[in-house]
Amino acid sequence: MEIRITLPLTQEKLRALKAGDSCLLNGVMYTGRDAAHKRLFELIKEGKELPVDIKDSTFYFVGPTPKKQGEAIGSAGPTTSYRMDAYSPALIALGQTGMIGKGTRSESVIEAMKTYGAVYFGAIGGCGALLSKCIKKCEVVAYEDLGTEAIHRLEVEDFPVVVVIDSQGNNLYKTGRETYLKSVMEDK
């Protein structure tokens, strides 16, 4: 069963999510990957204002392909998240509640998620054509000079993700593997 969630992801909504839950996200999220995160982080360090409202925001780690005429966006699957690990704790401390990517996160990111309340979702890596169908609108809101790495505002409908790490720190990358290996042992 999929859990339908309307963004923004408030503390109340995210506390109910558990690692392994399949969700369909609806509403507004922002894109950001290496270069945009670096710029946001520098602004935070300097105590300056950020170009987007971070409170209760969800960031999708993605660098889409250019769109063709008639499309809202090109292919748009997740990029590997650990490259954002150096920057994510600072954004979570400012109120970011959702991150979408693929792959492992560092202990310091998970600690920040537990302390401030945030969820890490996985989208299926390498399924950019499929995922783009759930993105209805896409516009650049900051750092246009970064091209694909600019911050885009996305409007999504039933965007499929899985809770990989929940706000208690439960991690599907550990439990999923254990569950599978246990099921194989039982079959033997």
Add this chain to the structure above:
Amino acid sequence: MREISAEKITEVIKRLCIEANCILPQDMKSCIEKSLEAEPFPTAQGILRKIIENYNIAENEHKPVCQDTGAACVFLEIGQDVHINGNLQDAINEGVRQGYRDGFLRKSIVKDPLNRVNTNDNTPAMIYYDIVEGEKIRITLAPKGFGSENMSRIKMLKPSDGVDGVIDFVVEAVEKAGSNPCPPIVVGVGIGGTFDKCALLAKKALLREADSENPDPYYAELEKTLLDKINALGIGPQGFGGKTTALAVNIETFPTHIAGLPVAVNINCHVTRHVTEVI
């Protein structure tokens, strides 16, 4: 001496860039379909079905299978009886430039590794030339995503480490990569040569069809052993658990020095793209 124009090469490279990124090759499709049949874990089956749906959408709508349309790796086998009219390297880069622009592919190359500014046309390509007999040019285009490239490793083993050392290193590389390279993955293994040659062997191993085996029965057996060990790790598609961690292991080898046993592991994802044309 056969003459081939630089324009012809540009035209072919452009077309191959677009085709490689929008149409997953048949060898990958059949590996993914077979793995779905053999996958006992429901979560993993669901992901494999989505992966199939994705490459079908990409092909039907002529959209990139993955948004990381890669570094353009270009392999040329040039017949020694061919004469190219014009600048070959420029012709290749022009083909990449046009293909990535007109094919709506992502430009992912920065001009300098430390002062990172995007070149905005996905050039320069990563080009490898081999001179062979004959009067043809065989061009293989293999866009390489970096989620998986970043998980690749190389190690200079000792001869005494032997085949067990190789197995341990390859399996360890895959386990450490975990969920990061978008499993299910394809594992290219290079054994032998020198430090640099070995890495190239691993990359070339990824050009071979994923459903093929090494022509040497010893290495074909080693490919099977490695695949079984990797698929016993339980990482599964996307790292959510399951049998299908890897779709294939391809090994390429080369003679090496009496003192060495270099091993390189080049990891690729379920979007392992390669397309070849002979002109």
